[in-house]
Amino acid sequence: xxxxxxxxxxxxxxxxxxxxxxxxxxxxxxxxxxxxxxxxxxxxxxxxxxxxxxxxxxxxxxxxxxxxxxxxxxxxxxxxxxxxxxxxxxxxxxxxxxxxxxxxxxxxxxxxxxxxxxxxxxxxxxxxxxxxxxxxxxxxxxxxxxxxxxxxxxxxxxxxxxxxxxxxxxxxxxxxxxxxxxxxxxxxxxxxxxxxxxxxxxxxxxxxxxxxxxxxxxxxxxxxxxxxxxxxxxxxxxxxxxxxxxxxxxxxxxxxxxxxxxxxxxxxxxxxxxxxxxxxxxxxxxxxxxxxxxxxxxxxxxxxxxxxxxxxxxxxxxxxxxxxxxxxxxxxxxxxxxxxxxxxxxxxxxxxxxxxxxxxxxxxxxxxxxxxxxxxxxxxxxxxxxxxxxxxxx
Numbered sequence: 001x002x003x004x005x006x007x008x009x010x011x012x013x014x015x016x017x018x019x020x021x022x023x024x025x026x027x028x029x030x031x032x033x034x035x036x037x038x039x040x041x042x043x044x045x046x047x048x049x050x051x052x053x054x055x056x057x058x059x060x061x062x063x064x065x066x067x068x069x070x071x072x073x074x075x076x077x078x079x080x081x082x083x084x085x086x087x088x089x090x091x092x093x094x095x096x097x098x099x100x101x102x103x104x105x106x107x108x109x110x111x112x113x114x115x116x117x118x119x120x121x122x123x124x125x126x127x128x129x130x131x132x133x134x135x136x137x138x139x140x141x142x143x144x145x146x147x148x149x150x151x152x153x154x155x156x157x158x159x160x161x162x163x164x165x166x167x168x169x170x171x172x173x174x175x176x177x178x179x180x181x182x183x184x185x186x187x188x189x190x191x192x193x194x195x196x197x198x199x200x201x202x203x204x205x206x207x208x209x210x211x212x213x214x215x216x217x218x219x220x221x222x223x224x225x226x227x228x229x230x231x232x233x234x235x236x237x238x239x240x241x242x243x244x245x246x247x248x249x250x251x252x253x254x255x256x257x258x259x260x261x262x263x264x265x266x267x268x269x270x271x272x273x274x275x276x277x278x279x280x281x282x283x284x285x286x287x288x289x290x291x292x293x294x295x296x297x298x299x300x301x302x303x304x305x306x307x308x309x310x311x312x313x314x315x316x317x318x319x320x321x322x323x324x325x326x327x328x329x330x331x332x333x334x335x336x337x338x339x340x341x342x343x344x345x346x347x348x349x350x351x352x353x354x355x356x357x358x359x360x361x362x363x364x365x366x367x368x369x370x371x372x373x374x375x376x377x378x379x380x381x382x383x384x385x386x387x388x389x390x391x392x393x394x
């Protein structure tokens with residue numbers, strides 16, 4: 001009888017071990033993160049910054065988290081193609097078995113990918129896309145940048161507090177640009193300012209002179225702009241400078257003249273103001289380490305920017321998720337929930353994941369392009385709005 005029971009118990013233990021083996025194995029397999037971004041094409045600067053942020057974080061923090069190896073798989077969206085971005089995300093989930101998704105340059109790409117994240121229940125870190133409504137599309141989205149209306153509203157507040165009364169808005173003619181236009185105009189007029197004009201500039205514009213002429217004729221004392229960084233921002237600034245606007249009008253943007261891009265501009269960019277959530281020259285330990293890695297591994301003019309810091313912080317949250325589930329199979333739903341209210345020290349400053357919106361509570365900085373004693377241009381912080389909270393979507 002005892003021998004029969006012993007054989008039965010041994011059989012049960014063997015079967016239990018066999019059933020548990022896949023779970024134990026899955027708990028120890030590498031965690032894979034799929035990074036979709038424009039690594040070639042017109043927005044390749046953003047994609048390369050994504051990659052630099054990832055590489056910097058892993059170089060400074062190692063390639064393991066929670067006892068598991070972390071692997072990053074890059075997929076090239078090559079430009080603003082929502083259909084391709086969705087297909088790449090599907091392939092990463094189905095074929096490559098990624099546990100998380102990240103990257104995505106423009107809002108339409110994120111919107112197209114929402115069904116993939118929802119079906120697979122994988123966290124998706126939105127590194128750059130800034131349309132507020134995106135967050136309603138998936139409970140697995142976590143924003144690593146900003147809601148586009150936030151800096152536009154702060155811009156209107158600053159303009160009015162500086163005594164500016166005649167506002168003009170010039171934005172790229174696509175969704176986020178329209179939101180900047182709406183947010184600035186609503187806040188500026190609500191605070192007693194008068195809008196004297198607005199214009200939407202097609203994304204494929206090469207000649208900005210006609211738009212600058214319209215602004216001159218409207219005679220504003222503050223100009224809110226929103227254009228993609230790179231050729232568009234360079235061309236528009238030259239057109240404004242040619243008509244004297246850079247000297248006589250307060251011009252406020254967002255990411256058009258990041259420190260890493262300033263060597264491309266001539267001195268007409270001096271005085272340009274911007275409001276965004278990063279300060280490339282911040283003295284905190286996290287930014288110092290990040291900036292040092294960039295100068296050593298990318299080039300002497302490389303500086304942190306919104307794209308690279310967004311990717312860097314996405315990796316920080318990914319590592320936290322993995323560590324929280326150490327020894328267990330990775331669960332995307334639990335991983336996102338674990339971020340609610342989480343705070344950490346980022347190169348951008350102190351940050352908290354808002355538990356309601358999954359947006360970031362963070363500082364915003366008013367910056368002005370100046371020239372240092374060494375003759376190099378940089379963004380100097382003139383004002384800080386501390387720990388700006390995102391508004392819940394209605």
